[in-house]
Amino acid sequence: MSDLAIRVENLGKRYRIGTPQRYKALRDTLTDAMYAPFRGVRNLALRAARRQEADAGADGGFIWALKDVSLDVTQGEAIGIIGRNGAGKTTLLKILSRVTEPTQGWAEVRGRIGSLLEVGTGFHPELTGRENVYLNGAILGMTRGEINRKFDEIVAFAEVEKFIDTPVKRYSTGMQMRLAFAVAAHLEPDILLVDEVLAVGDAAFQKKCIGKMDEVTRQGRTVLFVSHNMGAVLSLCVKGVLLDAGQVKQAGPVQDVVARYLEESMAPEGEVCFAEDRPDVGEELRFAAIRIIGPDGKPNGSVDLLKGCHVQLEYHVLRPVQSAQVAFELYNSVGVCVLSSTDLDSEPERMREVRVPGRYTTSCSLPPDYLRAGRYWIDIASSVPGVRMLDQIRNAIAFQVLDTGSTESKLGQGRRGVVAPALRWETSPITKVPQQ
Amino acid sequence: MLSEVGRQSPTKGLVRGAHVRTADSARTVVIRPRSWWVPVRLGELWEYRELLYFLTWRDIKVRYKQTLLGVGWAVLQPLLAMVVFSIFFGRLAGVPSDGLPYPIFAYCALVPWQLFARALTDASMSLVEHQRVITKVYFPRLLVPISAVLSSLVDFGIAFAVLIGMMFFYKIEPTVNIVTLPFFVLFAVITALGIAFWLSAFAVEYRDVRYALGFLTQIWLFATPVAYPSSLVPERWRPLYGLNPMASVVEAFRWALLGKGQPPGLMLWVSVAAVVVLFVGGLLYFRRMESTFADVA
Numbered sequence: 212m213s214d215l216a217i218r219v220e221n222l223g224k225r226y227r228i229g230t231p232q233r234y235k236a237l238r239d240t241l242t243d244a245m246y247a248p249f250r251g252v253r254n255l256a257l258r259a260a261r262r263q264e265a266d267a268g269a270d271g272g273f274i275w276a277l278k279d280v281s282l283d284v285t286q287g288e289a290i291g292i293i294g295r296n297g298a299g300k301t302t303l304l305k306i307l308s309r310v311t312e313p314t315q316g317w318a319e320v321r322g323r324i325g326s327l328l329e330v331g332t333g334f335h336p337e338l339t340g341r342e343n344v345y346l347n348g349a350i351l352g353m354t355r356g357e358i359n360r361k362f363d364e365i366v367a368f369a370e371v372e373k374f375i376d377t378p379v380k381r382y383s384t385g386m387q388m389r390l391a392f393a394v395a396a397h398l399e400p401d402i403l404l405v406d407e408v409l410a411v412g413d414a415a416f417q418k419k420c421i422g423k424m425d426e427v428t429r430q431g432r433t434v435l436f437v438s439h440n441m442g443a444v445l446s447l448c449v450k451g452v453l454l455d456a457g458q459v460k461q462a463g464p465v466q467d468v469v470a471r472y473l474e475e476s477m478a479p480e481g482e483v484c485f486a487e488d489r490p491d492v493g494e495e496l497r498f499a500a501i502r503i504i505g506p507d508g509k510p511n512g513s514v515d516l517l518k519g520c521h522v523q524l525e526y527h528v529l530r531p532v533q534s535a536q537v538a539f540e541l542y543n544s545v546g547v548c549v550l551s552s553t554d555l556d557s558e559p560e561r562m563r564e565v566r567v568p569g570r571y572t573t574s575c576s577l578p579p580d581y582l583r584a585g586r587y588w589i590d591i592a593s594s595v596p597g598v599r600m601l602d603q604i605r606n607a608i609a610f611q612v613l614d615t616g617s618t619e620s621k622l623g624q625g626r627r628g629v630v631a632p633a634l635r636w637e638t639s640p641i642t643k644v645p646q647q
Numbered sequence: 648m649l650s651e652v653g654r655q656s657p658t659k660g661l662v663r664g665a666h667v668r669t670a671d672s673a674r675t676v677v678i679r680p681r682s683w684w685v686p687v688r689l690g691e692l693w694e695y696r697e698l699l700y701f702l703t704w705r706d707i708k709v710r711y712k713q714t715l716l717g718v719g720w721a722v723l724q725p726l727l728a729m730v731v732f733s734i735f736f737g738r739l740a741g742v743p744s745d746g747l748p749y750p751i752f753a754y755c756a757l758v759p760w761q762l763f764a765r766a767l768t769d770a771s772m773s774l775v776e777h778q779r780v781i782t783k784v785y786f787p788r789l790l791v792p793i794s795a796v797l798s799s800l801v802d803f804g805i806a807f808a809v810l811i812g813m814m815f816f817y818k819i820e821p822t823v824n825i826v827t828l829p830f831f832v833l834f835a836v837i838t839a840l841g842i843a844f845w846l847s848a849f850a851v852e853y854r855d856v857r858y859a860l861g862f863l864t865q866i867w868l869f870a871t872p873v874a875y876p877s878s879l880v881p882e883r884w885r886p887l888y889g890l891n892p893m894a895s896v897v898e899a900f901r902w903a904l905l906g907k908g909q910p911p912g913l914m915l916w917v918s919v920a921a922v923v924v925l926f927v928g929g930l931l932y933f934r935r936m937e938s939t940f941a942d943v944a
Binding site: 312354 | 675705941
């Protein structure tokens with residue numbers, strides 16, 4: 212019997228265009244009002260028409276961040292919500308967690324909701340770690356008794372036992388993140404809404420967070436998980452929902468949905484450039500572009516299995532930064548990380564080096580006869596290992612590897628394995644029975 | 648990895664389809680666009696009382712962090728104002744003080760006044776200060792200005808202790824009317840809160856509030872009988888004077904503690920009526936605007 216935890220019916224949310232407009236001064240409204248009488252009847256009619264247009268959903272100053280979204284979530288299900296930036300993922304979570312209200316439609320949520328739209332909400336730098344655990348816990352919806360019970364566990368998870376009575380402003384960023392995530396991870400709601408919070412901290416910490424999330428989903432909680440980390444979505448979630456321009460494009464088994472998303476985010480031209488004004492962009496180093504370069508030296512999103520390709524990254528160093536690395540992770544279509552590599556691999560002796568500001572390009576070769584045919588995507592990241600993340604882009608580019616006559620296909624065999632490198636075999640006789 | 652992906656159940660129920668609604672005792676929240684009328688939902692406020700406690704406690708804890716004088720500011724502010732008032736109004740301008748030594752006459756009014764001014768300022772800017780939290784987590788937004796007002800009571804307590812000390816110094820015995828004092832403290836707090844409901848909700852969209860506040864409290868101070876006795880106001884205008892609720896509070900403080908000034912009368916009733924209108928109106932306005940806080944903050 213399917214017990215619904217969340218039921219969403221025709222949900223829509225409309226924003227005024229330019230809503231990153233932070234606030235307006237009263238003056239603007241007053242001048243608007245002052246000029247209004249002089250605009251004449253014609254303008255009034257025009258405005259009325261425009262308003263109608265806006266209500267009709269055409270862009271007359273409004274944008275639908277979410278439109279006609281319907282979906283049911285059964286209790287105990289883990290659902291991954293994916294889509295491009297601005298597809299409405301966060302808006303959906305914000306409505307379900309009651310941070311903001313829908314413009315139309317309705318949703319019914321059964322059970323206690325915990326939402327994690329951000330790690331460390333309400334942390335105060337002047338308060339000690341201990342005080343912040345209580346404050347943050349209370350903000351996230353825990354009772355004092357609950358926090359008391361889990362306090363030791365939280366502190367142990369965050370690995371900050373020694374500093375628990377130190378103001379968090381003396382913590383390193385990593386410690387703050389760990390403590391903040393630890394509080395959130397010990398929230399025990401019936402329904403957990405998580406938005407991209409795993410994208411913080413270094414790789415080791417991210418791994419720990421995903422491990423914890425996995426534990427949570429296994430406990431049979433209902434989880435709605437928004438992420439650009441396809442690997443995490445594929446491993447944590449059972450079902451997926453693909454949002455595009457505020458609407459549900461596909462919903463179903465998570466692999467199908469992720470496959471569809473990857474297919475759509477394929478860059479056939481083999482090149483993706485990144486906007487300068489991405490949110491949370493690095494201030495020391497930021498990525499500018501990624502390319503899949505074919506044997507002819509030109510970007511191409513379709514890779515010939517027999518010829519291999521180069522992964523080329525372009526980045527800016529904005530401030531001198533020491534001990535940084537630029538790395539990528541290659542994932543196949545089921546979310547298995549095939550390999551990861553960093554630009555220090557070839558020159559480990561450059562590890563302590565300071566990178567000076569400038570524009571750089573770096574390229575890594577993926578050998579021919581190595582990858583299996585199929586779709587792949589690449590996450591790119593730059594970090595000072597174990598210290599901090601400089602810039603990170605999930606699902607930076609997707610490409611496909613085409614089988615143009617691999618040994619496997621020549622032999623007409625199906626094989627297992629994540630990669631299919633053409634390994635060298637040597638056969639030499641030990642004894643040879645002479646042929647009659 | 649692959650086997651993990653395989654541990655799932657079929658996709659029934661995810662996409663819109665026929666389903667049976669089960670009667671469940673678990674708490675169900677229905678989310679829908681709100682109409683123009685929004686109930687206040689006191690029950691929910693009560694459910695979140697622990698958060699109110701933590702928010703208030705946080706405000707108190709961080710208030711004087713990394714200051715040299717720390718909590719001394721709670722005493723210094725009214726004391727310095729008293730000194731200035733005593734020199735300029737008491738000495739130089741010769742403002743009457745109901746026959747009391749001018750310093751205690753002024754200080755006795757400054758204590759509730761500063762409670763009010765502080766509560767009003769903090770609470771009015773509270774939503775703006777908390778905008779990060781407001782855009783990320785749900786809780787009844789009313790808690791934010793309420794906690795700001797509550798935390799200003801600590802400063803009041805300290806300044807009040809100094810007032811008691813001064814009464815010893817001037818050998819003034821409090822009257823039995825002191826028992827009414829808690830009511831007037833509450834009245835000052837509710838007045839501040841009522842206005843803060845309006846201003847804090849307004850400030851989310853219009854940051855003009857920040858600049859208007861300093862000006863507002865300054866003017867309001869002079870419209871309140873802090874530096875002068877309300878007996879300077881002609882008798883027949885006195886009920887109208889009650890439209891400034893703080894005038895009633897300040898007068899009541901002098902009446903209850905120092906035994907001078909006007910006992911509460913018609914003026915107080917005018918004040919009570921004004922505050923009820925302000926408070927209820929503010930509450931409804933706040934609730935009405937609440938839905939847009941996260942979008943425009």
